[in-house]
Amino acid sequence: MIDSALFSWRFLRVWKRNLVVYKKIWKVNFLTPLFEPLFYILAFGLGFSGLIDNVKYGGADLSYTEFIAPALIATAVMWNAFFETTYASFVRMYYQKTFDGMLATPLSLEEIIIAEITWSATKSVGAATIMLIVLGLMGFIQFPLGLLLIPLAFFGGLAFGAIGMFFTGIIPTIDMFNLPIFLFITPMFLFSGTFFPVSNLPVWVQPVALAFPLYHLVELARRFSIGTSEISPIINIGYLTVFFLFFTNLALGAMRKRLIQ
Amino acid sequence: MDKIIEIQDLIKQFNGFKAVNEISFSVNRGEFFGLLGPNGAGKTTTIRMLYGFSPPTQGKLRIFGMNINTDFRKIKAKIGVCQQENTLDPDLSVEQNLHVFAGYFYIPKKEAVERTRELLDFFALSHKKDAKVMELSGGMARRLTLARSLINQPELLILDEPTTGLDPQSRHQVWEKLEELKKTGLTVVITTHYMEEASQLCDRLVIMDHGKILVDGSPKDLIDRHVGKNIIEIEGPDQALIEYVKEHAIEHDDLGRRLILYEPEGKGLNNIIREQFCNEKCTYRNSSLEDVFLHLTGRELRE
Numbered sequence A: 001m002i003d004s005a006l007f008s009w010r011f012l013r014v015w016k017r018n019l020v021v022y023k024k025i026w027k028v029n030f031l032t033p034l035f036e037p038l039f040y041i042l043a044f045g046l047g048f049s050g051l052i053d054n055v056k057y058g059g060a061d062l063s064y065t066e067f068i069a070p071a072l073i074a075t076a077v078m079w080n081a082f083f084e085t086t087y088a089s090f091v092r093m094y095y096q097k098t099f100d101g102m103l104a105t106p107l108s109l110e111e112i113i114i115a116e117i118t119w120s121a122t123k124s125v126g127a128a129t130i131m132l133i134v135l136g137l138m139g140f141i142q143f144p145l146g147l148l149l150i151p152l153a154f155f156g157g158l159a160f161g162a163i164g165m166f167f168t169g170i171i172p173t174i175d176m177f178n179l180p181i182f183l184f185i186t187p188m189f190l191f192s193g194t195f196f197p198v199s200n201l202p203v204w205v206q207p208v209a210l211a212f213p214l215y216h217l218v219e220l221a222r223r224f225s226i227g228t229s230e231i232s233p234i235i236n237i238g239y240l241t242v243f244f245l246f247f248t249n250l251a252l253g254a255m256r257k258r259l260i261q
Numbered sequence B: 001m002d003k004i005i006e007i008q009d010l011i012k013q014f015n016g017f018k019a020v021n022e023i024s025f026s027v028n029r030g031e032f033f034g035l036l037g038p039n040g041a042g043k044t045t046t047i048r049m050l051y052g053f054s055p056p057t058q059g060k061l062r063i064f065g066m067n068i069n070t071d072f073r074k075i076k077a078k079i080g081v082c083q084q085e086n087t088l089d090p091d092l093s094v095e096q097n098l099h100v101f102a103g104y105f106y107i108p109k110k111e112a113v114e115r116t117r118e119l120l121d122f123f124a125l126s127h128k129k130d131a132k133v134m135e136l137s138g139g140m141a142r143r144l145t146l147a148r149s150l151i152n153q154p155e156l157l158i159l160d161e162p163t164t165g166l167d168p169q170s171r172h173q174v175w176e177k178l179e180e181l182k183k184t185g186l187t188v189v190i191t192t193h194y195m196e197e198a199s200q201l202c203d204r205l206v207i208m209d210h211g212k213i214l215v216d217g218s219p220k221d222l223i224d225r226h227v228g229k230n231i232i233e234i235e236g237p238d239q240a241l242i243e244y245v246k247e248h249a250i251e252h253d254d255l256g257r258r259l260i261l262y263e264p265e266g267k268g269l270n271n272i273i274r275e276q277f278c279n280e281k282c283t284y285r286n287s288s289l290e291d292v293f294l295h296l297t298g299r300e301l302r303e
Helices: A012-027 A031-048 A064-095 A100-101 A109-137 A143-168 A176-190 A207-211 A215-224 A233-259 B043-050 B071-076 B095-104 B109-122 B138-149 B168-183 B197-200 B219-226 B241-248 B269-277 B289-297
Strands: A056-057 A059-061 B003-014 B019-028 B034-035 B058-064 B079-082 B156-160 B187-192 B206-211 B210-219 B230-235 B252-254 B258-263 B282-286
Touching: A012 A109, A012 B095, A031 A064, A031 A109, A031 B206, A059 A064, A059 B019, A064 A109, A064 A176, A064 A215, A100 A109, A109 A143, A109 A233, A109 B269, A143 A215, A143 A233, A176 A215, A176 B206, A176 B230, A207 A215, A207 B187, A207 B282, A215 A233, A215 B109, B019 B043, B019 B187, B019 B206, B034 B043, B034 B197, B043 B058, B043 B156, B043 B187, B058 B210, B071 B079, B079 B138, B079 B187, B079 B252, B095 B109, B095 B138, B109 B138, B109 B258, B138 B156, B138 B168, B187 B197, B197 B289, B206 B219, B206 B289, B219 B289, B230 B269, B241 B258, B258 B269, B269 B282
Parallel strands: B034 B187, B034 B206, B079 B156, B156 B187
Antiparallel strands: A056 A059, B003 B019, B003 B058, B206 B210, B230 B258, B230 B282, B252 B258
């Protein structure tokens, strides 16, 4: 089904269009990743640390704030990419007819979709980098290992951007994004080894957490910032790669069905 | 002659409904070609197939002698499209709209800047180059869309109702610009509801209805062929007139309170009506493309 003539580097022009727009508003967008980790670290570090002993994770003994700091970067990657290809892409596609305009040029629909997903991953990189600096200064990240979080943010962003784009392809109205957020993103945010190790969950629920892409991203984020994780990073990378390819394919199919009439 | 568009037995089907039903026409280089028809006639569907937005269900469609399915990039690189809906990018300024759009065509930066300057100048938008698209009036937005569709110096320009919803001043300004473009030898395909627009601009046109092409020809040709030079409209026609019309087999549309007669040439019908049948109000006028259109597509509303 995949026709290689439909894919070219021309998608970078759409990516660049999003960058041009972003440059106008980056000053506002830049504040969230700057303050978000500070709030979490303050709330959980100061507020919870008295209640919670050290966390045993992947053979290491971590303070609670050390444990959650890398997960905050992973969740930011998820939120940034997912919001971009859901709400933002939907507005461009449905309300602004931006894709319709692009389809009158030599761009293919496939390139537009790939560009949107790639752009969402780029936004994840932006947020992760700022958080990396903040958390790094606070001593929660080991360097130079922690620099790997930057390419990781791009990689994770692709996975969440792809599934977001798939929802954009099938959702009838913009308010209905509440559903995947409530049923998919929120539980994932809470149960992916972000705020407590998955090994703390009852044995029968653990496989569910392992099916969450965020779990694998959180694992990799810890591996790259504190040097340890629960399972082999090869499995995490493999899972996210398959997840990305699978949902990119579904997203392309859904968007073709939606826009090519 | 050099054919830019060749369409033969083209069909577009949506869930069993044939929006375009076996149409055939061709457009020559340098021609200004019109697609006319009431709402739902299949004009926009046809046009969307032309620029590769919508794949044909069946039939032959060649543009610049190429197949849109396999050579879509080459074809689209040489086409400019002004869509019916406003697809300007509201996140970008007027100038950026053109710059970014040029990028989609791989137009080098320097050339894009130069073209943008020329086009904004041509469409009298230079003073608005930093404005947001949302701040533009309807006429300005349409001119910007036209400017954008010319950024790649297309060989074929496709315009889907370029003047719908504009005030008369803006409409005339757009016509003026289109006239100028026509002089450069650009090939243009246009859909419109304004008969005045079609008669003024089009070298040749087709009238479509229910997915079919009813007639094609030059505006003058169509008027001569289908309604004749002159038209007489009679308010409150009496029975005697209706019988006279039937007896002499005069082409007419009977609207009940109003009778429209398409006057055959050289029969002096005009005088006969004036002397014998004009009870209330009679109008004698030259016929127009609008008469052809209404005569062929009927007068009931299309909603």
